[in-house]
Amino acid sequence: MPFNDLAQYGVTYNTLIPNQQVAINSRGGPDAATVVMTRSRNASGELRIRGLELGWVQPLDKWLPWKGFGISETATFINQRASGEGSNGFVALGVPKRTNNLSVYYENHGYQARLSHTFSKGSQVANANQNGITQAALFGDDYKQLDFSSSVDLEHVLDKEGWPTLTFDIVNLNDGTRRSYFQFPNATMSEYKPGRSYALGLRMKF
Structure with missing residues (x-):
């Protein structure tokens, strides 16, 4: 028009x-x-989404000579199925088929450290008819991110009543990049590279 x-x-x-x-x-x-x-409208078809989430937390005290180590794992699996008249192209946007979160941690004697890895399978993030291209939907690449968090409870470690907790965190330690594309993987739409973020802080009670 x-x-x-x-x-x-x-x-x-x-x-x-x-x-x-x-x-x-x-x-x-x-x-x-x-x-x-364009404008959105309701269609007569159905979109059925089924998912399964598995979680596992395992302290390693029985196998290691050092107490306080452990791992935790969460995996999510999603299946989408459209049916009925008018359901062609039905999809829940931004819902990956698989996500995975794995953490290795240490918590003992006032010290805490956690290394967490997050994985998200690429998924469709917008419907077709993007930027005037009729058949081009938007998709996101697979994404991986590694984060680190730690703290030292100075009250416990130094036996000083009322002392604060020192924290140090790193977000996106692996320097991951988020990317989306038009219909085909070689047709980049956007790329976001935030870099690593470092945070040092003190936490205390009054």
């Missing part, structure tokens, strides 16, 4: 930001540029 037809919805050339106006002008101006307008 022509861009000017959006005026009935309150969208006019003057309401656009400068970059958007430049884009409209490069396509012939408000009278010539065309846009794609």
Whole structure:
């Protein structure tokens, strides 16, 4: 539809930001540029989502000479199935088929340290008709992230009543990148690389 037809919805050339106006002008101006307008509607089909989550927490005190070590694991499996008239393309967006969380930890004598690895299988994140391309849906790549957290309870370690707890955390230790693409893996839509984050803090009670 022509861009000017959006005026009935309150969208006019003057309401656009400068970059958007430049884009409209490069396509012939408000009278010539065309846009794609979509709207959501309910369909008569069904989308059945079934999932299974498995968890396991295992202290390692029986096998190691040092007390306080352990591992914890959580795995989630999701299956989606659409059925019925009008169900073609039905999908729960942003729901990966598999996720996995694995942690190795130590907790003893006032010390705590945890290394956690998170995995999320790539999944569809938006329906088709993206950026005017009729058949192009958006998908996300597999994502892995490694985090580290630790603390030292100075009250317990130094036997000083009322002393705080010292904390040190690292988020995204593996420097992971989130990426989405148009329909095909080689057609990148966005890439987000936040880098590592470090946090040092004190926690205490008053």
